[in-house]
Amino acid sequence: MKVLVADLFSKDGMEDLKASGIEVHYDAGLNGESLTKAMSEVQPNILVVRSTKVTKDMIDADPKLQMVVRAGAGYDTIDVAHCASLGVYVTNCPGKNAHAVAELALGLMLSIDRRIAENVQLLKEAKWNKGAYANCAGIKGKTIGVVGLGSIGLLVIERAKAFEMNVIGFSRQARPDLAKKYGIEVTNNLGYLLQNSDVVSFHIPGGKSTENIIDSELLSHMKKDAVLLNTSRGSIVNEDHLFAHLEENKDFWYGTDVFKGEPAGKDGVFDHPIAKHPRVYGTHHIGASTKQSEAAIGEEAVRIIKKFATQGAVDNENCVNRENSSDQIHKMSIRHLDKVGVLAHAFQVFANHQLNVQEVENIVFKDRLACVANIKFIGEISNIDQALEEIRKNENVLDISL
Ligand SMILES: NC(=O)c1ccc[n+]([C@@H]2O[C@H](COP(=O)([O-])OP(=O)(O)OC[C@H]3O[C@@H](n4cnc5c(N)ncnc54)[C@H](O)[C@@H]3O)[C@@H](O)[C@H]2O)c1
Ligand SMILES: O=C(O)[C@H](O)COP(=O)(O)O
Numbered sequence: 544m545k546v547l548v549a550d551l552f553s554k555d556g557m558e559d560l561k562a563s564g565i566e567v568h569y570d571a572g573l574n575g576e577s578l579t580k581a582m583s584e585v586q587p588n589i590l591v592v593r594s595t596k597v598t599k600d601m602i603d604a605d606p607k608l609q610m611v612v613r614a615g616a617g618y619d620t621i622d623v624a625h626c627a628s629l630g631v632y633v634t635n636c637p638g639k640n641a642h643a644v645a646e647l648a649l650g651l652m653l654s655i656d657r658r659i660a661e662n663v664q665l666l667k668e669a670k671w672n673k674g675a676y677a678n679c680a681g682i683k684g685k686t687i688g689v690v691g692l693g694s695i696g697l698l699v700i701e702r703a704k705a706f707e708m709n710v711i712g713f714s715r716q717a718r719p720d721l722a723k724k725y726g727i728e729v730t731n732n733l734g735y736l737l738q739n740s741d742v743v744s745f746h747i748p749g750g751k752s753t754e755n756i757i758d759s760e761l762l763s764h765m766k767k768d769a770v771l772l773n774t775s776r777g778s779i780v781n782e783d784h785l786f787a788h789l790e791e792n793k794d795f796w797y798g799t800d801v802f803k804g805e806p807a808g809k810d811g812v813f814d815h816p817i818a819k820h821p822r823v824y825g826t827h828h829i830g831a832s833t834k835q836s837e838a839a840i841g842e843e844a845v846r847i848i849k850k851f852a853t854q855g856a857v858d859n860e861n862c863v864n865r866e867n868s869s870d871q872i873h874k875m876s877i878r879h880l881d882k883v884g885v886l887a888h889a890f891q892v893f894a895n896h897q898l899n900v901q902e903v904e905n906i907v908f909k910d911r912l913a914c915v916a917n918i919k920f921i922g923e924i925s926n927i928d929q930a931l932e933e934i935r936k937n938e939n940v941l942d943i944s945l
Pocket of ligand 1: 615616617618637638640641644690691692693694695696713714715746747748749752753774775776800801828829830831832
């Protein structure tokens with residue numbers, strides 16, 4: 544099994560993979576054409592990335608590719624649909640970097656409230672100005688609206704409660720369980736959350752469905768002196784609208800870890816109007832970049848890779864491009880003797896009746912005398928009875944249940 548690691552990744556993790564007999568190629572500087580070239584030359588079975596873009600060309604350059612591991616949470620940078628069309632798994636490490644991101648979101652909130660960056664900068668310029676920074680608002684008793692109640696959103700809520708803030712959570716589905724567990728208000732009315740929050744923090748995925756959702760219309764519902772926090776993705780913000788909003792509302796602040804058009808490399812020039820705005824606190828997409836978080840992500844990525852290498856298995860909670868089972872899927876269990884050809888016969892019958900097999904599991908019992916094959920399939924209900932009768936006629940089939 545060959546792994547190409549094309550991004551910053553835990554050294555210990557790579558040693559662990561090598562010790563398990565996995566061939567590891569590492570170059571954290573790969574992206575764009577250099578990554579496509581490496582994919583075609585190395586032909587890894589597994590590609591490991593962080594925020595590095597994984598395009599159709601890169602995927603097509605490697606006929607041996609079986610899995611892309613996103614050593615992180617968001618996978619909007621990966622052509623997931625193209626991977627799915629080729630039977631290539633895309634996996635991520637849900638929740639493993641959530642603490643670090645929640646800490647940064649709250650860090651941005653606190654530092655904006657107390658203008659910590661300006662304080663520090665003035666001292667570096669040998670200037671003392673207690674007067675200018677002695678009247679910040681304070682956080683206790685303020686209301687924070689948290690949009691997206693996943694791994695990060697929930698950790699932000701726990702931390703905001705520790706600061707004695709009121710919390711309104713936004714979820715598209717009713718979540719009385721979360722309201723009760725966290726002692727918060729949960730709403731599916733985003734306008735209500737925006738109108739009633741002093742701080743609004745977004746924790747939703749990037750991608751088509753959330754593109755530019757923070758636009759002038761959304762911003763118009765926020766308090767004039769609110770703080771908007773985005774540790775999610777630059778793509779969720781219409782940055783032109785946000786810039787105009789900042790210009791028109793002189794008490795409005797924006798804390799962000801993410802921007803549209805972030806550089807692909809790890810350093811370089813980044814001349815961005817939002818980042819330079821005086822009422823924006825920006826960081827360099829470092830939400831997940833603590834040692835703790837990188838160790839947790841590394842461990843999880845290594846676990847995913849080793850499980851795949853040794854068992855060919857991928858846990859559902861890691862796989863982001865597996866089809867969900869649907870109401871149209873039928874399940875058949877065939878209890879049969881462990882003889883050659885039983886399943887081949889059953890599959891031939893399925894094919895003859897236009898029944899399309901989706902998932903198969905064959906459990907072998909002690910002493911290898913009997914098995915149970917669990918088969919999930921789709922097809923016309925009217926064809927199933929006939930198929931069932933034909934499979935039942937096989938002398939090595941003990942019973943069938945549907
Ligand atoms: N700044 C960073 O370094 C950093 C690190 C990790 C994650 N992230 C970003 O944060 C996002 C969230 O991470 P997570 O670990 O909490 O993921 P998660 O999957 O646990 O939670 C995302 C939540 O958003 C909800 N959601 C999706 N679309 C929504 C919408 N339109 N409106 C409201 N809710 C919606 C989902 O139902 C889910 O509850 C990631 O997808 C990633 O883009 C950034
Ligand atoms: O979605 C994520 O996990 C974050 O955006 C982290 O990105 P990074 O792995 O490139 O730091």
